[in-house]
Amino acid sequence: MSTEKEIQSFREKLEAVSEWPSLYMFKFIVLAENQDEIKEIFENHEVIVKPSSKGKYVSLTIKMLAGSAEQIIEKYMETNKVKGVIAL
Template identity: 30%
Template sequence: MNDKHEQFKQVLDDHHQWPCPYAFKFIVPTENLPLFQKTFPEAELHTRESKTGKYTSVTMESNMCSSKEVMAVYEKAAEIPGIMSL
């Protein structure tokens, strides 16, 4: 694990008591929204399309058991082309 991952893990552990609900926020190219939904089929998603329709903001709340579990979701999401994690 590189230093940035280790720092992020530490921040998560310092600010959360596991297990707890965790809100993930992403900006997804609208054309890749079906891929996002396929990647996280069990997740409850709240979406809002941009004014131009080119991007969709996605909020996904999930109960997480550890910082490693949170980081695994971000790593899985990073495989979607054009995604931005907030």
């Protein structure tokens, strides 16, 4: 989500399919050495970590009760700052 148009489109999709508050699941792939940065962003939520077969990467799954589409977008904007993160 890099352009305002993409963000607005995502916001509209979230608002069309969700009633708030809503449970939302985030999934990320990141270098294992950078996983703590994602965990800090979701510090009050359970983070499920699965390492890759060689241990270089981890997948992170986080469930969050969001009060609005904007809360979800804010989390994606924060995680986008982590080096090498891939949001699924």
